[in-house]
Amino acid sequence: MSKKYIKLDDFFSDFQDDLGDLYDGALEPSKEEQEVQKIIDQLLEKRYQGEVFLAEGGMKKIIRSRDSLTSRDVAIAFLKSDEKEKLSSFIKEARLNARLQHPNIMTVYDIGVDDKNEVFFTMKLIEGQELGDILKDLREGKKSAYDLQKLLYIFLKICEAIAFAHSKAILHLDLKPENIQVGEFGEVLVCDWGLAKDLKANKETAEIELNEPPIFKADKNLDLDVCSTLDGIIKGSLGYMAPEQAEGRNKEKDERSDIYSLGAILYSLLTYEIPVDSSDIHSAIRQCVSGAIVLPSVRASHKIPEALEAVTLKAMATDPNQRYQTVGALVKDVEAYLGGFATSAEDADFMTQIKLLIKRNKTASSLIALSFVIISLLIAAFIDQIFTREKEAVLAKEKAQELQALAESETQRAEAENQLRMTLSRKAAPAFFRRSQLTWKNYQFLAFENAIKMTLELDDKSKKAWNLYALSLLGEMQFEAADKAFQKGFGGEAYQPFIRKWRLLNIQETNVAQFIIDLQELGLNREIAIVMNHFQKDREYKDKYVFLSTIIKATYGTKSSIEVQYNSNERSIKIDGKYFRKISLINGIALKKIDLSNTVVTKLDLFHSWTLQELNLSKTKVSDIQALQNNPLENLDISYTAVNDINVLQGMPLKKLNIAGLRLKNLSPLLNCTQLEQLTLSQDMVAREPKVVEALKEKCSVIILE
Known part of the structure; x- marks a missing residue:
């Protein structure tokens, strides 16, 4: 075999060329790496793109911009160029506003500094009108979609926002129609918390004399709708701020100051006008302080309901002790009017009550x-x-x-x-x-009591009514009265052994579990709810959970392995056990978060009048969620249940929703969940409705499970 000789110079030259090609190939980024680099480049660019002026007032100017990071339009607030000395107040407003997470309070997303070293904060952008503009259209006689009832529902949402702020010890102190944003789809947001006061934080300026003229910002176009004051002495807007604000009695400002402002807004909703009837600032202050406000019925050219006028005047009383003491009390009177009932403010006589009864x-x-x-x-x-x-x-x-x-x-x-x-x-x-049957079915026991008593007053021969009334008396442990009611009904033979057993016993904590077991054997679920409410109403929260756990173990037995986990601070509960079915046992605890996943719960009627924020029903036997309609749910998990209709979710303030595993024919109702941030679906839903899923992905984060 002949030998082949290789020249070393040629060998190393070829080797270097091959090695260079290999190195160049290693430096060439893959398609996936190019996509990642593209995203990184976007993040390094300026986050907020474009500036469209929206409005300005007080110390801020508002622009519309595009958030390139989240691909959504936002509103950005900047300090006006002549207000730089108020930087700390500007930042305080942003932080304070960010603490108030509520469906009717403007959401603050972020606080930062731009490339011009200007401090800003971003907010949710709402397409709509200021309430002040709506009232202006009504005042000028323009065609409007807002009648009195719609305006009152807007007012109730404003009250809900302020009640929430008060629960956090925060006062708004600048409530007026111009600071209320009304969206195209019924959203109502309370904005501009620049004068807000944290009752748990710093003290404000001491009182000043009314004789000393208030210091207002120099403004050639000053009018009563936008009359803002300088920081430190008098804060608020004329016509809407309380007398104690107008006089500079800062130590006296409390929740009732906001209630006065709510009353002033209600005045404007009724009359379309600002409460003070003067173009002179000092005269307007004197009107406010002295209570010389023109009656709404005199001020307006249209008819004003007497009940609402009484509510308005009570809320705007010059003496804080004569006003509503809580926002809830004010809301109760407005809801009473909407429901056709007399308000506490009007002190209705017998004839008025009769007229309202006839009207209802x-x-x-x-x-x-x-x-x-x-x-x-x-x-x-x-x-x-x-x-x-x-x-x-x-x-x-x-x-x-x-x-x-x-x-x-x-x-x-x-x-x-x-x-x-x-x-x-x-x-x-x-x-x-x-009405009695419906309220009984929905566990609305107070409304049931009123309806069933009216039924028996009109027709004391109704055996069905007597029988239903007797069942409620069993839950109230009034056995003698229940027995008499059954005699006027259908006799109640099936319940006689139960009545004979318990009528001579004093039902206490030591034997209430057996009493509930006996009710279960008779299929009396609502009666169990009444009993649980009776034994829970005077307990501390922690004791309520302990008592519930004890009752569950006693009624289900040790073999069921049902455990109750709770957090009294969050007012939350998780019931762990596949045999748990009777949700009537949890009645009597004002819960915000409930986890019933992997249980055999089927009915949700108990939750008709609750105010749940989170509910987990995953892998339960639930098929109908209509009872959740009035709950302010933000987090709902109904995955792998028998639910086949989600229309009830429209308009709910949901932020997180899991519907994986449901057999749904239509996902489009989810497009009306305007606050949805995260949605979990299963793969088959994507295949059935790809267009709807794509539309949902533009609104929120969508998680798809295989």
Whole structure:
């Protein structure tokens, strides 16, 4: 075999070329690395792109910009160029606002410094109008979609926001229509917390004399709608700030100062005008301090409901002790008006209460009124005929017998009409009984008590009503009364052994578990809820959870292995055990967060009137979530349940939602969940409705499970 000789120079030259090609290939980035580098380059660029002026007022100017990091439009607040000395107040407003996470309070996303070293903070951008602009359109007679009822619902949302702020010991102190943003889809946001006061933080300037003129910002265009003051002495907006603010009595400012401002906003909602009727600042302050406010009914050209005028005047009382003491009390009166009930402010007499009752029950009232008119006419005719016959009797005794017969006939007729009136009254009873059945089904026991008593008052022969009333009395442990009610109903033979057993016993904590077991055997779930509320109402929160755990273990037995985990600070509870079914046992605890996952719970009627924020129903037997409609839920997990209709979720303030594993035909209702931030779906949902899923991805973060 011949030998082949290789030249070393050629070998090393070829080797270096190959090594260079290999190195160049290693430096060439992959497609995935290029995508990652592109994202990094975007993050290093200026985050907020574009500036569109929106508004300015006080110490801020507001622009619209695009957040390149999250791909959403935001509102950005900057200090105005002539307000740089208020930097600390500006930052304080942003931080204070950021602490108030509520559906009706403007959300602050971020605080930062731009490339010009200007401090800013970003907020949620809402497409809509200021409440002040809405009132201006109404004042000028322009066509508007807002009637009094819609304005009052806006007002209730404002109150909810302020009540939440008060629960955090924070006062707004600058409430006015211009600081309320109304969105296109019913959103209501309280904005501009620049004058807000943290009651747990620093003290404010001491009182000043009213005779000393207030120091206002020099402004050629000063008017009463936007009359803001300098920091340190008087803070607020004329027409809407409380007398103690207008006089500079800063030590006296508390929650009732905001309540005065809410009353002033209600004044504007009723009249479309600012409460003070003067173009002179000092005169306006004197009106505010002295309480010389023109009555809404005098100020407005349209009719103002007397009840709402009374509510407004009470909220705007010059003496804080004469106002509503909490926002909740003010809300209760406005809701009473909307529901057709008398308010506490108007001190309604008996006739007013009757008028409201008639208004709430127009059909029944019309029938009763008609029967009353008929009876009155017949009685009048009867009396007239009697007088006529008596005169004739004086003239002709021979007609006396005929008159007597006629009188007897008319008496029978009057009795028949009276019977008709009673019959018409009984016809109104079924409506109240249906109300009783609905409130009983939904665990609304206070409303049930009122409805069932009205039913029995109108028709005390209704056996169904007596039977339902008797069942409620069992839950209240009033066995004698329950037995009598059953006798007027269908007898209640099935419950007689139970009544005989417990009527002689004093039900206490030592034997209440056995009492609940006996109720369970009879299938009386709502009665169990009443019992639990009775034993829980006077306990401390921690003791409530301990008592619940004890009852669950006693009623389910040790073999069930049901455990109760709780956090009294968060008012949360998790019930761990696949045999747990009776949610009526948790009644009596004002919970915010509940985890019932992997249990056999089927019905949610107990939660109709609750205010839950988080609820986990994953892998339960639940199929209907209609009962959750009025709950302010922010986090809901209904994955792998039998729920097949999610229309009820529309409009709820949900932020996190898990619906993986559901057999849904339509995901489009989720597009109306405007506050949704995270959504969990299963892969089959993406295949069925790809367009809806893509639209959802533009609104929030979407997690897809295989």
